[in-house]
Amino acid sequence: MPRWLLSPLTVVAVLVLCASASAHPSLSPPLAEQGTSQTFTLAVPTEKEGVTTTQIELTPPEGFALEAFVPAAGWKRTTDQTGSGEDVIIRKATFTGGATPSGEAAVIQFVGHGAEAGDYAFRVRQTYSDGTVVAWTGGEGSETPAARVEVKAQIGGGSSSLAIIAFVIATVALVAGAIALLLQAGNRELA
Structure with missing residues (x-):
């Protein structure tokens, strides 16, 4: 199995196990x-x-x-x-x-x-x-x-500027992760 598939498969397995553990x-x-x-x-x-x-x-x-x-x-x-x-x-x-x-x-x-x-x-x-x-x-x-x-009584309480900063950081992290996966996939040998 290609190494680049291990992380996504692990996440899927954890989600499936968590979903079945709380079956009510x-x-x-x-x-x-x-x-x-x-x-x-x-x-x-x-x-x-x-x-x-x-x-x-x-x-x-x-x-x-x-x-x-x-x-x-x-x-x-x-x-x-x-x-x-x-x-x-x-x-x-x-x-x-x-x-x-x-x-x-x-x-x-x-x-x-x-x-x-x-x-x-x-x-x-x-x-x-x-x-x-x-x-x-x-x-x-x-x-x-x-x-x-x-x-x-109230949820959150943070300012909208904090929400924007958190969104930007999350977006940058997501893009960086996607680039890392693509680079890793590009380094594998073709059969």
Whole structure:
């Protein structure tokens, strides 16, 4: 195997191992700013072999408002809600009709925000095609942890000039790395 391939292959292997080590429902981004609406992605992996995920129930915690959903291909959504318009409160969203096979993840996106700073645990109930149900409602160290988002009063706080400097440094490093890889690839012998 060419030496120039070792670094990229190592990075890919680490990412695959990390992804499989955390095979439970997760929310991204895991950090949000208080009162700021943003789009969140819930990934619900099908961990059980030989079956598909056919239903997902998402229950937001108190103090976290679900405002809207992005249509999820292959899934039909129903909501348990009160109010209407800007005053709607979604207590639970149920997604049915999907068939996410083993080794893949169902992806649900929604727009929402946390009213106060704190740790928010989203209860996820996953139903498999064989009728098995897994309630992802436990604490962080449990076998069935809830999907979590940490909401902070303020995120960042750095100035925009620091962000520009960081971006420039990162860009220079990326270009330098690409040049080094190209030079290394140019030095190898052709068969």
